[in-house]
Amino acid sequence: MYGLERHLMKYMGHKGKLLSFLGDLLVEEASDANAIADPFCGSGAVSWYLAQNTKKAIMSGDLQKFAVCRAASVVERTEPVSAAAxxxxxxxxxxxxxxxxxxxxxxxxxxxxxxxxxxxxxxxxxxxxxxxxxxxxxxxxxxxxxxxxxxxxxxxxxxxxxxxxxxxxxxxxxxxxxxxxxxxxxxxxxxxxxxxxxxxxxxxxxxxxxxxxxxxxxxxxxxxxxxxxxxxxxxxSRCAGKIGAARVMDFGETINSLEEGDLVFADPPYSDVHYSRFYHVLETLAHGREVEVSGRGRYPEISKRPSSRFSLRSQSEQAARDLIIGCHSRKLNLVLTFPSGEASNGLSAESFMSFAKGLYSSIEEHKVDSDFSTLGGNAKSRGARLKCQESIICFRV
Ligand SMILES: C[S@@+](CC[C@H](N)C(=O)[O-])C[C@H]1O[C@@H](n2cnc3c(N)ncnc32)[C@H](O)[C@@H]1O
Known part of the structure; x- marks a missing residue:
């Protein structure tokens, strides 16, 4: 049993709870890969798991600096360090x-x-x-x-x-x-x-x-x-089996750092509300620079917060296509997690599978029960947490 769950930072959509199944699956899918990318690394839970449980270089990316700092603290280090020191x-x-x-x-x-x-x-x-x-x-x-x-x-x-x-x-x-x-x-x-x-x-x-x-x-x-x-x-006490890297970058750039035969684990946003609206406090801390803020949320102005195509309904479909086609054109295997039903950004697991039809030699979907934060609501409900099914889909080149 992998004891990560107890120590997870609270993070919307984190996959810590799925790791008992997802972790084994990723390790298996990565058996022929030299490197694994986690281009939407978020809390870093999956990057940490992969760094600790494989001897492959983990390439973690995210638009938010604090997320990258979390991943970097394990994927870029192959020796434990002393907490007291x-x-x-x-x-x-x-x-x-x-x-x-x-x-x-x-x-x-x-x-x-x-x-x-x-x-x-x-x-x-x-x-x-x-x-x-x-x-x-x-x-x-x-x-x-x-x-x-x-x-x-x-x-x-x-x-x-x-x-x-x-x-x-x-x-x-x-x-x-x-x-x-x-x-x-x-x-x-x-x-x-x-x-x-x-x-x-x-x-x-x-x-x-x-x-x-x-x-x-x-x-x-x-x-x-x-x-x-x-x-x-x-x-x-955690460290990587092989030195990896974590950088603030768009998912396309993370994917481009891999070679043919490597594995991508993709966990893109499913909400039409940007992550940066919820995590600006941590982002300010990660940057360590003073910011002008306003409103009840004490937000930095919107142009100073990272924005994701996946959270814009008008662009989410193209972003999903770019992910699917980008991995295929570089001959990368892909494991994707996404809610099975329609999410508030207009996408569902089915959307990704339809964009992949005819490209990959095999597409295999597993469905697992999950409850997930809706970032304040999804298409059907405005409740904060929902019982839902999460699809884990393997796209093999
Ligand atoms: C569902 S969360 C990932 C959760 C993560 N797997 C975990 O276990 O904590 C999606 C992440 O994607 C990031 N993101 C959104 N759009 C992105 C983009 N275009 N490129 C890279 N990262 C992006 C968000 O900042 C957020 O951290």
Missing amino acids: IFRPWIKRATSLVKVVVDKFPNAEASVEPNSKATGDIISLVIRSRVFCETVLPNLLESLASQFPMTKAYGGHYFSPMQALMLDALRATLPRVPDNRSVALAALIETASRCAAAPGHTAQPFQPTATSAIHIMEAWQRPVEKLLFEAIETIS
Whole structure:
């Protein structure tokens, strides 16, 4: 039994739960391949599995940098690294940086580290925290050499001021040794995802209302250091059988990096809502650069967020054709996962099979029961999670 599921970062459409079946199937389909591509790597769950369970180079790609950082932390490393050696000196550096900020404020503990229980107190604390992060802290932060994107954009919203400062300080003081740095950044991304005060995924933070205030307080009390250490432990012991690579790139480019006879595992988006709407907080952390944000979701402007043809109903069919035809023309075998029924981007497993007809020598479909996040709804329902059937399709050249 592969114990990945317990440690998975929450991610829409992640295939961790399918790995007990999908993992074996991919290893079998890759038996003659030198390399395997995971061009829509997302949480990195499948890339990690393949890196650990094969001796093939894994080429991971995604439009989102944070997803690529997650995959890179395992696929680009063939030796385990020491969790303690990463964590201890790193926390020390980050804590010193936070102290420079916190020491400037009398009663700093009370103003940045919340412990209220009554709803009214929580609401006024949240409002105070927002004002603190938006108008008071920036003047001080300007005088420091580091950037503080999480504090300025999301402090008092997705994170308590203290959590946000700590996330920024950790981002600014990452280890320098490349393998350690990569593991550290992937663990930091997971930590932020676990702490975010948001329902489900990170599209919008909880608002300080009578019903949601308690959820904000619960999230703001999550311990960054403890979660970070757990995440480092989970990642540091994993490594690849053969060195691979992870890059921010469109799926076509990832596929082009393979040679004839290699295998592509494709898990494209099925929703008509872009992933970047839900994961902008993690993306900001991965980049480590300050961003202008607006609205309840604290979104960076749309032109600054990655957009996918698969999530545009007018372009999803052509994107699917490009995937199917691109793999075939390069003589690559393909395993694709997609909901069996019609998804909100207008595609279904059947669409991919119809585009592949006459091209591949064999097409084999397996159907498995799954529940999946609809990113706020699919064509038939606006519920957040649905029972559905997922198709796993092998296209063999
Ligand atoms: C269904 S998720 C993949 C989930 C992943 N298999 C896992 O187990 O976590 C789809 C991913 O495709 C990425 N994506 C969307 N369009 C893309 C494109 N044109 N090229 C590369 N990646 C893309 C999204 O950012 C998202 O992370």
